Amino acid sequence: MRYSPIEKLCCALIWTTRRLRQYMLYHTTWLISKLDPLKYMMESTALNGRMARWQILISEFDIVYVSQKAIKGSAIADFLASRALEDYEQLNFDFPNEELMCIAMTEDSLWKLNFDGASNTVGNRIGAVLVSPNGDHYPFTCKLDFDCTNNMAEYEACIMGLQVAIEQGIRILEVYGDSALVIYQLRGEWETRDPKLINYRKVVLGLLKEFDDITFNYLPRDEN
Numbered sequence: 001m002r003y004s005p006i007e008k009l010c011c012a013l014i015w016t017t018r019r020l021r022q023y024m025l026y027h028t029t030w031l032i033s034k035l036d037p038l039k040y041m042m043e044s045t046a047l048n049g050r051m052a053r054w055q056i057l058i059s060e061f062d063i064v065y066v067s068q069k070a071i072k073g074s075a076i077a078d079f080l081a082s083r084a085l086e087d088y089e090q091l092n093f094d095f096p097n098e099e100l101m102c103i104a105m106t107e108d109s110l111w112k113l114n115f116d117g118a119s120n121t122v123g124n125r126i127g128a129v130l131v132s133p134n135g136d137h138y139p140f141t142c143k144l145d146f147d148c149t150n151n152m153a154e155y156e157a158c159i160m161g162l163q164v165a166i167e168q169g170i171r172i173l174e175v176y177g178d179s180a181l182v183i184y185q186l187r188g189e190w191e192t193r194d195p196k197l198i199n200y201r202k203v204v205l206g207l208l209k210e211f212d213d214i215t216f217n218y219l220p221r222d223e224n
Contacts, residue, residue: 014054017061028062052164056130056138109133112174114219115161117153124148128161130168140164154179155200158186162207171212178221186216 013031017024112131118124124144129137142160144153158177165173177183184190185201192198208214 014057024061030064030066032066052140053167055140110172111170113161114176115157117157119148119150119153124153126153126157128157154182166210173211173214175216176219178219180218183216183218
C-alpha cells in the first residue's frame with residue numbers, strides 16, 4: 001500500500017502512540033514536525049476506513065503540534081531530558097497470554113453507534129459517534145463532495161459508521177439514527193422504493209455479516 005508523505009507521518013504517529021501509550025495517556029506530548037499530521041487527520045474531507053480509525057486512536061491523547069524550525073539535534077535531547085520522569089518504569093512490550101487462541105464475547109462487548117446526515121444549501125455532511133462499552137465517545141465526520149438527498153446522506157452516515165466499527169473489530173453493535181425511514185427500511189419494516197436507496201440498503205445489508213449481533217433503533221432527533 002502506497003502512502004503520501006503526510007500519510008506516512010500519520011502512520012508513524014499512530015505507531016508511536018501504541019508503543020508509548022502508557023506515557024502519552026498521562027502527559028501532554030509535543031509533536032515537532034515540518035508537517036501537521038493532527039490537522040490532516042482531523043480535518044481531512046476524504047475520510048476512509050483507515051483515516052477514521054486513525055482519528056479514533058489519536059483522540060485519546062493530548063498531543064500539541066509544534067512547527068519544526070531550525071532545531072539542533074541536541075535541543076530535542078535536552079528538551080526530553082529536562083522532562084524525564086523520576087519514577088519512570090520501563091515499558092513491557094511483551095504480548096500477554098501468547099497462548100490465547102480465541103476471545104469470547106461478553107456482555108461488556110456491546111458498542112453503540114449513533115449516525116446522522118444532512119443535505120442542504122450549506123453542503124452535505126455526515127457524522128457518527130461510536131460509544132464503547134465503558135462509555136467513551138469516538139466521533140468522526142465527513143463532507144460529501146456530491147449532491148444527494150437527506151435520506152442518501154443518512155445512509156452514507158450509517159455506512160461510514162458501520163465501516164469504522166468493522167475496522168475496529170467490533171462484533172456486537174446497537175445502531176441508533178433519527179431517520180425513521182432509514183431505520184425501518186433496514187429493519188425490513190418499511191418497503192424501499194427509491195432506486196438510489198435500494199442500492200444503499202444493499203450495501204448496509206452486505207456489511208451486517210461482519211457482526212455477530214447488530215440491531216437498528218429509531219431515536220427521534222430531540223432525544224439524539
